[in-house]
Amino acid sequence: MGQFERETAIERVGENHFRGELFEGWRIGAVPNGGYVLAIAGRALRAALPHKDPLTVSAFYLTPTVLGPIDCQVELLGGGRGTSFAEVRMRQEGQLKVKVTAAYTDLDKLSGENWSVVERPHFPAWEDCESPPQKGIEFRERVELRLVSGVQTFSERKPDGSGEFRGWVRHSDGGVPDVISLLMFADAFPPPIFTVFGPVGWVPTVELTVQVRAHPAPGPLQARLLTRHLTRGVAEEDGEYWDSTGQLVAISRQTAKVRIAKN
Amino acid sequence: MGQFERETAIERVGENHFRGELFEGWRIGAVPNGGYVLAIAGRALRAALPHKDPLTVSAFYLTPTVLGPIDCQVELLGGGRGTSFAEVRMRQEGQLKVKVTAAYTDLDKLSGENWSVVERPHFPAWEDCESPPQKGIEFRERVELRLVSGVQTFSERKPDGSGEFRGWVRHSDGGVPDVISLLMFADAFPPPIFTVFGPVGWVPTVELTVQVRAHPAPGPLQARLLTRHLTRGVAEEDGEYWDSTGQLVAISRQTAKVRIAKN
Numbered sequence: 336m337g338q339f340e341r342e343t344a345i346e347r348v349g350e351n352h353f354r355g356e357l358f359e360g361w362r363i364g365a366v367p368n369g370g371y372v373l374a375i376a377g378r379a380l381r382a383a384l385p386h387k388d389p390l391t392v393s394a395f396y397l398t399p400t401v402l403g404p405i406d407c408q409v410e411l412l413g414g415g416r417g418t419s420f421a422e423v424r425m426r427q428e429g430q431l432k433v434k435v436t437a438a439y440t441d442l443d444k445l446s447g448e449n450w451s452v453v454e455r456p457h458f459p460a461w462e463d464c465e466s467p468p469q470k471g472i473e474f475r476e477r478v479e480l481r482l483v484s485g486v487q488t489f490s491e492r493k494p495d496g497s498g499e500f501r502g503w504v505r506h507s508d509g510g511v512p513d514v515i516s517l518l519m520f521a522d523a524f525p526p527p528i529f530t531v532f533g534p535v536g537w538v539p540t541v542e543l544t545v546q547v548r549a550h551p552a553p554g555p556l557q558a559r560l561l562t563r564h565l566t567r568g569v570a571e572e573d574g575e576y577w578d579s580t581g582q583l584v585a586i587s588r589q590t591a592k593v594r595i596a597k598n
Numbered sequence: 599m600g601q602f603e604r605e606t607a608i609e610r611v612g613e614n615h616f617r618g619e620l621f622e623g624w625r626i627g628a629v630p631n632g633g634y635v636l637a638i639a640g641r642a643l644r645a646a647l648p649h650k651d652p653l654t655v656s657a658f659y660l661t662p663t664v665l666g667p668i669d670c671q672v673e674l675l676g677g678g679r680g681t682s683f684a685e686v687r688m689r690q691e692g693q694l695k696v697k698v699t700a701a702y703t704d705l706d707k708l709s710g711e712n713w714s715v716v717e718r719p720h721f722p723a724w725e726d727c728e729s730p731p732q733k734g735i736e737f738r739e740r741v742e743l744r745l746v747s748g749v750q751t752f753s754e755r756k757p758d759g760s761g762e763f764r765g766w767v768r769h770s771d772g773g774v775p776d777v778i779s780l781l782m783f784a785d786a787f788p789p790p791i792f793t794v795f796g797p798v799g800w801v802p803t804v805e806l807t808v809q810v811r812a813h814p815a816p817g818p819l820q821a822r823l824l825t826r827h828l829t830r831g832v833a834e835e836d837g838e839y840w841d842s843t844g845q846l847v848a849i850s851r852q853t854a855k856v857r858i859a860k861n
Contacts, residue, residue: 447831
């Protein structure tokens with residue numbers, strides 16, 4: 336069992352009621368990464384629902400989580416043959432911290448047309464890309480990043496002004512990415528707005544939605560993260576994720592508040 | 599009072615409990631438009647929350663709605679000085695139909711940086727653009743569309759293969775778009791995948807998330823709707839909306855199932 340699987344494991348404590356734990360190693364500053372927390376909700380949903388794979392999952396982050404136990408109360412909301420719906424309320428010491436709503440399906444049973452206007456971008460190999468020097472980011476102990484674009488944002492404090500990071504991402508223990516890990520990887524890049532203003536300030540997530548499209552093949556994921564519009568301190572962050580075979584496995588969008596630190 | 603305001607009005611029937619009604623005029627086929635339904639939830643949220651404007655709103659469509667009364671039970675989920683959170687359960691005859699989660703704020707009090715990598719695209723004027731011939735779409739009685747690109751999809755059955763519609767949209771009675779109407783306009787274009795496969799089949803929304811950025815100025819909204827990835831019958835639809843002054847007022851993303859009708 337890989338580190339991610341171990342540290343997102345849940346225990347059933349009642350009907351549709353689960354307990355997880357937020358472990359060290361996944362924090363950015365003092366706060367566990369929102370994608371990591373969402374992955375624990377993803378495990379609870381998988382345990383409670385007749386369908387086993389996230390199709391679309393939306394999380395609202397009401398107040399920051401802390402290390403330690405987290406209570407996951409799942410409520411089934413109905414559904415049909417192909418899709419089922421549920422919500423998860425994630426609480427710590429009785430306080431609602433994160434509210435998740437999801438549609439689950441069996442991804443391997445999806446049938447329908449395929450089409451894409453965007454092909455997987457061509458990246459240099461994992462081995463030829465650089466890790467951004469992000470000192471003191473505990474999360475980087477668990478999730479390894481290799482940037483193809485935007486690395487100068489960190490290495491030379493030279494933002495390229497693009498609003499975009501491109502790069503590879505993987506479990507740092509080399510673990511195979513499962514479909515639940517996509518919920519975590521969807522929040523694993525630095526905020527792309529750092530490529531405009533530099534790696535300064537605090538960019539808390541208000542809401543994160545992940546659409547999962549396929550089970551990823553083993554190997555690092557290739558990703559592109561982009562902010563197009565920052566409006567009076569509110570930005571979206573859009574992500575696209577391809578597996579090592581070139582298959583699109585997920586897309587993500589979050590609403591974030593951008594708090595630039597003034598020097 | 600404009601038609602939209604009248605037909606999304608709610609009545610308080612208890613603490614944080616409201617009743618709306620789904621009117622004729624807003625259906626696509628037999629089913630009321632999902633954005634129209636979401637706007638009614640938006641009114642209930644506005645009535646229940648201390649903050650008055652949607653910041654980000656996410657709806658899961660569990661089962662189709664029908665014309666007639668709709669019950670909106672709001673639950674407050676907490677929040678802080680700048681943002682408050684709530685959910686709405688929308689029921690008809692006791693059955694949960696739509697589940698909405700939202701973060702509300704006061705948009706005029708937002709402060710922070712502005713930046714954009716995408717400018718408002720240059721469109722010909724409203725008067726110089728064509729309405730797509732979408733016969734029998736009742737929704738077009740309420741929401742008028744003028745397409746800048748993709749109109750041949752309908753007029754000549756010649757999809758341009760782009761995955762994109764560009765165009766103007768407005769209340770057909772000329773009503774001023776308010777911030778709640780953005781929730782409806784976010785689901786007002788035909789599915790952009792029609793530009794690839796033609797205007798055939800059924801594209802039900804699983805989940806729709808709208809980020810609102812500003813109060814729109816009077817006049818038609820300018821929009822771009824794009825599908826980038828259709829994966830075994832699942833597509834995202836991304837929208838950007840600018841008001842008549844060129845200000846970005848909202849972005850949207852939905853998860854839709856694409857059911858192409860075979861001829």
